[in-house]
Amino acid sequence: MPRYAILLAPSANRVYADQASRMSRAELGAFGRVLSSPVEEVGTAEIGGVEYLTFEGELMGRDMAFLSNLSSAYALFERVDEELLRPCALSPLGRYDSDLITIPKYAGKTNEQFTKLVLNLTLLGSASAERMLDGGLTVLDPLCGRGTTLNQALMYGYDGIGVEIDGKDVEAYKLFLQTWLKRKRLKHTAELVPMRRQGRRAARRLEVTMAASKDDHRSGAVQKLTVLHADTTQLDGLIRGNCADVLVADLPYGVAHGSYEDEGGLSRRPLDLLERAVPQWLPLLRPGGAIGLSWNVKVAKRELAEDILIAAGLELVEYGDLLHRVDQGIERDVVVARKIG
Template identity: 55%
Template sequence: MPEYAILILPSANRVYTETSSRLLRAELAVFGATVLSAPVTDADLRTIGGAEYVTFTTQTPLAETDVAYLSNLSSAYVLFEVAGELLRPLPLHRLDKFDSDLLTIQKYSGKTNELFTKLLLNLTVLSTTRPAGLLERPLHVLDPLCGRGTTLNQAMMYGYDATGLDVDSRDFEAYQQFIKTWLRSKRIKHTAEATSLRRNKVRLGRRLDIEYGSTKEQYKAGHTRRISYLNCDTLHTDELLRNNSVDVIVTDAPYGVQHGSRTPDAALARSPRDLLAAAVPVWSRVLRTGGALGISWNTYVVKRDELAEIVTNAGLSVCEGGPYDQLAHRVDQAILRDVLVARKDS
């Protein structure tokens, strides 16, 4: 059977580098089960020439479309076809529309690793009823707890539309300053408008709306994408977005005190459980039928079965078994992060 090897992209985060090979194998299995022309088999970690590779086999050689999908694996650096003792590199065609510093230039305490954000987005898109949409069409991504916008930036990299919500005004201001500066420095044609956010004449907060083109030619032709950041309580999501209007919801839930969630009465909640119990039904209303929700969270503060119950009660079907059960990994001594993906079937 044809055999392939993926050279793993080094991460600036040492802890994430240590776990990236295992997460990559789980991600690879989901690719194989959803969009590749043949399932992935015998995925393993192997040291070749002193470097770590994820190796795998398929029943038939990878088609050009298969390579196009695998080009977007979160931690893939180079993809090789194994030919005896030789490695033949396969050209990668990533979706990336912009330079990688869109994702890497921001540095701050509590930032979600950008490779993990890409993995979470990939898994969620692949778990929809239209996984081929990863390559075939621009999607609308929602991050209802978006912080300083790592998910929004990854959506931009893929050429998707994105909407983010967060109640923290400092995060809103930091993202606004960063993205405006970045767009100007890269000379990307765009418009950016910051306004008050109102609903039924009640001021909820602020909003930032950006329309941009991947190239000057696309911008002039009107082929633009949109990013919106709504600085308000996430429980207003279904008031501000139309029902069945987003393709995927991707978010990194608060981990505890340092990244504590704010309840409607402005109290700091250690566990995000109450927030998620209130918010997931709200989020699910704006999710299209066939769309998917991907949540990462700290299992030390919310058990997996608790989160699964919240999601199920909101009318979503949890994706379980195989690679979906192999995504838990340590972030630090106080955080054991896991991923739950669920689909809206009706």
């Protein structure tokens, strides 16, 4: 059986880079769900003094295209023998230049590789897994901040819907995206408009339409992005149901992040937010859609997060060990659950 070796990409976050190999093993196992045959003998090997992620498998058809999107993949080789590697061409989804992802820098930004990993795991756990390479999907981030997950969705050729309670973050994201689109000379429209519910102003909505090329724009092959400046626990009437194929969110970490309570104070309890928000989120997911969440286990145990999702009627998707250290106060984990029916 052919043997392969993946050279993992360096990460700007040293702590994350130290754990990328272990997490990539779990992600590679998830990709096995859409490959022609399962990957086997997943492990690591030192070749020429450099660590590689290794596996065996019969890669056919679109298999190489799927694996090209592994979040930490830098280069893929077929192992001719123990020391000789033959390069394999990668073709990652990349509708736009990579600086759409890498330019934004701000306090609290989630590592880009981790964002891609969570989106991948959620897609692969959903009924849309086989369509990952084909575009036309919609990603919902109900705690979108300044749009890291939404930008990754755009890179994949998907539409995006975001919700963010902090108006400054919505304004900052609008400014960045408009500036980036103008600098790249891409056809687009971007407008921030008020929304009303029962005759009252309930939210503001950022609406962006964009195309990767002039030919795409002329043919109508455009992507749509919507970001609501609203409370994610009060979305009734603001977003139509069954609009998203996957939902990906980074819950408040309980350190420098928070969510607002009914009384107007700042809560640093992510499970309180999750319990209140899941009933609002589920109607937005299409049947077979999946939810992917990351959070700080130092302030919220995994079992309790799973209990909330199961109680809402979701089915857990089992992956390998994804628990990892971010810094002294944050130890992060990932859970994925699928909407049944």
